[in-house]
Amino acid sequence: MGLDPDMRCTAFVGTRFLxxxxxxxxxxxxxxxxxxxxxxxxxxxxxxxxxAVDVDLRGPVEAVRGRLA
Structure with missing residues (x-):
């Protein structure tokens, strides 16, 4: 099952809100x-x-966006 790119999420780096x-x-x-x-x-x-949502952040921004589209 793919990820819904429109689902509401919150991102952190360590304990810092992003x-x-x-x-x-x-x-x-x-x-x-x-x-x-x-x-x-x-x-x-x-x-x-x-x-937690597992997202592949490797590669350029366009690649990250493309994997989630």
Missing amino acids: ATGTLVEAALAARAAQDAGDDGLIFIFNEATGR
């Missing part, structure tokens, strides 16, 4: 944190269930 929004928005915020040199653990949570 973003709340769609899965795509949360993933891109996490990717931006990585690009900025933040090497903390990235966590993205589904707001409806509280479960």
Whole structure:
């Protein structure tokens, strides 16, 4: 089953809040944190269930966005 790119998610790097929004928005915020040199653990949570969402953040931003579309 694929991920819903429009599901509401919240992203953190370590314990620092990054973003709340769609899965795509949360993933891109996490990717931006990585690009900025933040090497903390990235966590993205589904707001409806509280479960962690596994997102592949490798490659350029366009690749990350494409995998979630």
